Amino acid sequence: MSFSESSRSSQPSIVDVASRSENRQPNREICHYSDLLRQSIRERFKTVTEDRQGKVNLFTTATTNLFQIFLESLPPDFRQHHTCNSCRQFVDRYGGIVTIDPDGKTIPVMWNPELVPEVYAPAIGKLSSVVAGAAIDNVFLSDLQTWGTPVTGVWEHLAIVPGKDLVFESTTIYSIYQLVAQKQQEYQMLLRGLADFPIEVATQAYSLLSNETLYRSEACLGIAKWFLALQQQRQSARNSRLRENLTWLAVANAPPGFCHIRSGMLGTLLEDIQEGLTFSQIAEKFNAKMNPLQYLRPQSPPKAGNIAQAEKIIEQLQTAGALDRRFAKLEDLQALWMPNPTAPKVERKGIFGHLQTATTKVQQQIDVPQIVMTWEKFARTILPTAKTIEYFVPTSQQAYMALVTAQNPEAPPIIQWDTPEYRNPVTWYFYANGSSPKAWNLRSNTYCAVTAIVLQPSLWNQPEKFAHKGEKAFLLLQNAKDKQYQKGAGFFPESLKSEYHGIRSTMEAYAKDAVLEGKDEATACGIGLQKGGTWDSILLRVTTGNNLQVKYQLDRWD
Structure with missing residues (x-):
């Protein structure tokens, strides 16, 4: 059984079909039954592979001589009609394909004896039994729009038109x-x-x-x-x-x-x-x-062969421009929260405009005790009504970070969560063991305005697909900038698409020496909150829509 196939290697075969059409006329009754057979196979394939949640995976099985099994199980007067190279190629090439249910049981995608005319039931039942009992030997992939040869001359054959999700889209890197x-x-x-x-x-x-x-x-x-x-x-x-x-x-x-x-x-x-x-x-x-400086990062310079391979891959993918990166700005992000605009102050005119009326008396702040809660509860219950948020900057080193994006927003995607459908080239970086507030242009023991809150970029679109990347939230701080930054592209090999896995040593070497643009214009730097463990330094002062001010100590994620 073939493990895969490509349109380059598949040519319609009509051996013995021409002679068959010249030497004898189709038996109308048998033709009627064969029409029903073809229809039942198409229905079976559609039922098994379509209208299902999630991706349908196909597999090949270690089966041989399936067409011979099919012929030998037919009534004698049907065998000659079905002796056809086009049908033989279909059965032998596609007849052994199966799916796997959640319990591990294999399901033949072509054969169901209950759907075919009774005259074919023994043959289709035999095929179904043989295929269902065979061992899987690989995944099945095909880039053909049609599986099999539907028609040659006056004869119709077994063939399937797969759904678009089952047609493999080739890449320039991997055949x-x-x-x-x-x-x-x-x-x-x-x-x-x-x-x-x-x-x-x-x-x-x-x-x-x-x-x-x-x-x-x-x-x-x-x-x-x-x-x-x-x-x-x-x-x-x-x-x-x-x-x-x-x-x-x-x-x-x-x-x-x-x-x-x-x-x-x-x-x-x-x-x-x-x-x-x-x-x-x-x-x-x-x-x-x-340690971020070690994990999934090559520890030795790339070899000449890897560099040459990297040049080839970058050229094939046409992603050279995507390697140019810059510090991100607020407008580059998908924010979970941003401050509500403050209503403009109304200037009162007249001699007595400065006097307060009963309705304009300044509201006294209520002294609300500090509240301890999780980030999850804070995001669910406090963020929706928060007008402003301020972060108390401690003197200790913290997980300050910066968000980075592509210099050219139209550059091809290179980051795993950046796709043509959901453009998102944003990554982030931070320093192992944290860094001081001064290194990020922040003053200790003061409150700093939070300009936006964002989840880590891998969670912006299709979060379930990148759940294995973990969960973080970033509080972006006013005027925060990485003053200690000198060089580095702001991404790790673990964030790149799989096409770059084989050249990660070269990509890492490039990332180490690359310089990000826009350091002084960066507006997407701040403090990172990571799911895991407990926190002791995340103190936030929140002003609500009714001007009530409350302090929240976030002690953990959930």
């Missing part, structure tokens, strides 16, 4: 064959990870990460949750075939890098747990590796 080969490799890598780390170890790793006791745990939480869920699914499966199928389904839907269990940060955490290290030892090693 369809390379992507299929990559999925095969990812399957093998994932199997090794599953074999090396049992479910007990995966459970402990997820518990440590979800309890937010490790530094930047959100960067690994998504893959840890995914890996544990797969372990649990496999454990509940009734047999090894279902476990294999569930693994293939996970590979097909895995975000980039998720199958590389052993080579990622999750793998090192799993290894430390498996070796029986204490929590303090595990945390120390994990925190050191998760």
Whole structure:
């Protein structure tokens, strides 16, 4: 069974069709039944692959001689009519394709004996049984608009027109064959990870990460949750075939890098747990590796071959202009909150204009005690009515940060969450171990106006797709600027699209030396609030629409 196919390698074949049409006339009764057969296959394919929530993944199975099985199961007087190379190519090429349900059961996409005329039921039932019982050997991808050859001369053949979401769109970087080969490799890598780390170890790793006791745990939480869920699914499966199928389904839907269990940060955490290290030892090693200056960043200069490959990829993708970056401004962002405009002061005229009336008496501020709450509750209950917000700048070092965007907003996307449908080239950076208020043009022990609140850019559009990137909120502060900045492009390799994974050492070297434009004009710098652990320095003074002023101490995310 072919794992993939491309329009470049598929040519209609009409061997024996011409002679068939010349030497005999179609049997009208059999033709009627064959019309119903073709219709039933199309209906079956549509039912299985359309009108379903989420992406439909297709897989090939280790099946052979499907067309021979089909012919031999037909009544003798039907066999000659169906002896056709075009139909043979369709059955042998597409007849073994399946989907996988959530329990790991394979579902043939072409065959259902209950839909076909009774005369075909034994043959279609046999095909369905053989395909459903076969092992999956890879994902199926095709860039063809039509699967099979619908018509040759006066003869109609088995063929399918797949939905647009099932037609693979090729890229300039990876061919369809390379992507299929990559999925095969990812399957093998994932199997090794599953074999090396049992479910007990995966459970402990997820518990440590979800309890937010490790530094930047959100960067690994998504893959840890995914890996544990797969372990649990496999454990509940009734047999090894279902476990294999569930693994293939996970590979097909895995975000980039998720199958590389052993080579990622999750793998090192799993290894430390498996070796029986204490929590303090595990945390120390994990925190050191998760330092933003180390995590997913090549630690040696790129080699000449990687640089040459990078030049080729950048040229193919035509993204050279996208590497030019600048400091972001408020107008570049999708704000969760911004201050309400203050009503203009009305100047009273006349001799007695300065006197207060009963209705213009200055309202006395009520002394409301400081309130402690989570960020989640603050965002849900306080932000909607907040007119102004001020952040109390402590003397200690904090996670101050800056948002960065593309110099040219029309440049092609290079960031994972930047797509043609949802343009969003914004990234962020901060310094390991925090930095002082002075380094960000802020005065300690004073309140600073919050000019906007934004979630981290990966959450602006399709947040569920990038949930594994973690959750942060940024309070952008008035006049905040990175005074210590000298160079750096403001993105990490972990934020780039998968096309750049193979050249990350070159991209990192470039990012280290690149200089952002607009340092002095930046208006999107401030303090970062990260989900995980507890906070002791986030004090906000909020003025509501009715001029009530309340202080809120945010102690954690949720």
